[in-house]
Amino acid sequence: MYDKIKEMLEERKQELETLLTRVETSARRKLDKDFEEQAIQRQNEEVLTSLDNSLNDELDQIEEALYRIEQGMYGKCVNCGNEISEKRLLAVPHTSLCIECAA
Numbered sequence: 001m002y003d004k005i006k007e008m009l010e011e012r013k014q015e016l017e018t019l020l021t022r023v024e025t026s027a028r029r030k031l032d033k034d035f036e037e038q039a040i041q042r043q044n045e046e047v048l049t050s051l052d053n054s055l056n057d058e059l060d061q062i063e064e065a066l067y068r069i070e071q072g073m074y075g076k077c078v079n080c081g082n083e084i085s086e087k088r089l090l091a092v093p094h095t096s097l098c099i100e101c102a103a
């Protein structure tokens with residue numbers, strides 16, 4: 001029933017996992033150059049940390065959406081229980097809220 005969406009979620013999940021691995025690898029890379037470069041490195045780390053957090057959030061939502069598909073609960077708003085429109089699901093497959101509740 002939600003095969004197409006499940007496929008989209010799984011693809012996005014792989015993409016995010018690849019990105020996260022890349023972010024973590026570059027966050028761990030240490031610069032032992034001069035002070036100025038270390039300052040730049042710290043700024044980069046802050047950007048990477050917030051990127052890391054938003055990627056992790058999305059990954060959590062995707063895993064939850066995949067779980068709801070497995071459980072047959074997918075496509076219903078977790079807040080009001082109404083059906084979420086297919087158009088919205090295709091646009092934001094990891095959503096758990098209908099358009100009214102998300103607004």
Ligand SMILES: [Zn+2]
Pocket residue numbers: 077078079080081082097098099100101102
């Ligand atoms: Zn709702």
